[in-house]
Amino acid sequence: MKKAVKVEPEPRTAAPARRGRSFKPRYPAWLVMPSLVYIIIFFLGAMAILVAFSLATQVGFGQISFGVSFANYREVLDPLYLSIFARTMVMAFLGAALTCAVGYPVAYWMARYLTTYKMLALLLIMVPFWTSFLIRTYALKIILDPGGYLATYAGIDIMYTKYAVGVGLVYNYLPLFILPVFATLERMDWTLVEAANDLGAPPLRAFRQITLPLTLPGVVTGALLVLIPMTGEYIIPNILGGGKFEFVGNLIGDQFNAAQNQPFGSALAISLMVVLSALVAIYIIFAGKEERFGA
C-alpha cells in the first residue's frame, strides 16, 4: 500500500538577519533535474496516458481507438458506479472519524501522562507502522475468520462484510494517525492547561478551551492523512471484503484485470483523482493554517 507519509513541517531557520553577508552556501539548482525529469517522464507520463485512455473508446476486446469521447465518463455517472463512489467516500470518512476517536486519546495519553515509557509507547506504535500492510491485514483476517475464536465463541462473524473492511481501515491506519497527532500534542505548551486549572477551570473545560483548539489543526491534518489513502484503498476491501464490498480502487483494478475495459478503468481512475483533489485542497488549507499557528 502506499502510506501517505507526513514529513515534519520544515522548521524555520531562525537565523538572525546578518547584514553584509557576502555569500550563502547554496547547491546548484540543476541538481533537481534528475528527479524532475524522472517524475515528468514516469509519473506525469503515466497520468497523461491515463487521461488519453479515458477519452478513447474500446473497440472489441482489448482494442482501443484513440479520440476524444466522453462516453467513459458518462458511464462513470451510472447510478451503479456512483453508488460505489458514495460507498467509498462514506467508508473512508467513517474510517477516518473512527481512527480519530480511537487514536486521539492514545496520542493524548502518550503526550500528557507518559514520561519514562514515552519512547517505548512510541516504538510500540512504530512497529505496526513499519510492518508490512499485507501481513497486518492477513493477521486481522486470521482473527476475523469465520472458523476462528471470535466467530465460534463470541459470535462475531463479520468477515467479508463492511464491518470487517471498517475494522481493517482503522486497524491499518491507526499508527499513521497517532504519530502526527502525538507530535502536535507533544509540541503544545502544557503550562497553559496548568494555568487554566489554577484559575479554576475544570479539566474538561480546560481541554475544550485550550487543548482542543491548539491541537485541532494537527488532528485535521492527521485525519486527512488517513482519509486520503483510505479513499484510494485497494488491498483491505479485497482481502477483508472478499470481493463483496468493493471500493472504487477495486473497481478500477477489475477493469484492468478481469473486465479488460481499460478506457473505462482509466475514466474511473481520473474521476477518483478529481474527488481526491478536493480532499487535498482541504488538506493544503489546513496544513497552511497549522504552520501559521505553529501548533
Next chain:
Amino acid sequence: MHRILKPKLLFTVWAMITFVFLFLPIFVMVVFAFNRPSLASAPNFDGSNMSSLSPAQIGDVTLWNGFTHGWFSVALHNPLYLPAIIKSAEIALLAATIATALGLCAALALARMKRRRRAPFDVLVYLTLVVPEIVLAVGLLIFFVQARTYVPGFPELGAGTILLGQVIFDASLAMLIIRARFVGMGDSLEEASYDLGARPLSTFRQVTLPRLMPAVVAAFLLSFTFSFDDYVVPAFTNGTTNTWPIVLYSAVRFGITPSVNAMATMMFALNVLLLVVTALILRRSRARVGPGQEEAKGLGGAMGLG
C-alpha cells in the same frame, strides 16, 4: 489528587485496549504459526508435499490444536516464498539506492531555493504522494505497455518496470525527509567551511553529508521498506515476475495456511530486528551531532515521520 488520577486511569485503560487491538492480530498470527493441523486433517498429510496442500486439506487452522514448529521448514522449502523474497529484496535495494540518490540531489538544491521557484516541483512531489496507488499502478501499466511498443529497448513488464514504478514514490519521500533535516541544520557550518577555504565538493563531503547521514539512512530504509512491502504497483506491472507481496497476497486470498503464518512471522521478526538496530544506530549518530544543529531529529523524527 483524585481529580488528576481518574482521567489518567481512563486514558491508560483506553490506550492499553488500543495497544491490544494493534498487537493481538499479529500475536495470534505468530501463535498460529506453531499450530498443529487438526486430527481430522491428519490423513491428508501422509506422504504429501506439505507446501502444496490446499487450505481445505489442512483443515481448521484458526483454532488451536497443539504445538509444532514444522511449518517454518515447510515455509522455507516452499518453492515460491524464498525466491520471491529474494527478488523483492533485490528490487527494493535498487529502488532505495536510486531513490535516495535522486532525493538527496533534489533536497540539496531545493532546501535553499526560494519558495516561489521551487513551488512547481513541490506540487509535483506532493502529487506523487497523494495519487492513490491503484491509479498510479494502472497508469504505469498502460504507460509501460505503450513504451515497450514504441521505445526500442524499453524493458518488458517485469522486475525492471516494478523498479521504475516504485522509484517515483520513494524518491519523493526521500527528498522530503532529507530536505526537512537539511533545512533544520542551518548553514553556519558550511559557511565556516567555505570561509576556511574548502571547495564546494569537499565541503559537501566533509561537512554537509556527515550531518545529513541520519536522514539519508532513514530515507533509504523507508524507501526500502515501502518497495519491499509494496503490492499494488508490482501487482499490475510485474508481467510474470513474482515478488513477496504478490505471493503473499495470492496465498492470503486463497485461504489461511500456517506456512504463510510462519513465513510472515519470520519476516515480522526480521522487521522488528531491523527497526531496533536502526534505532540504535540513529541514537548513536544522534549523540555525535556537532554544534550548529538546531535539534537533531532522532528516531522519532526520522523514522516515525510524524
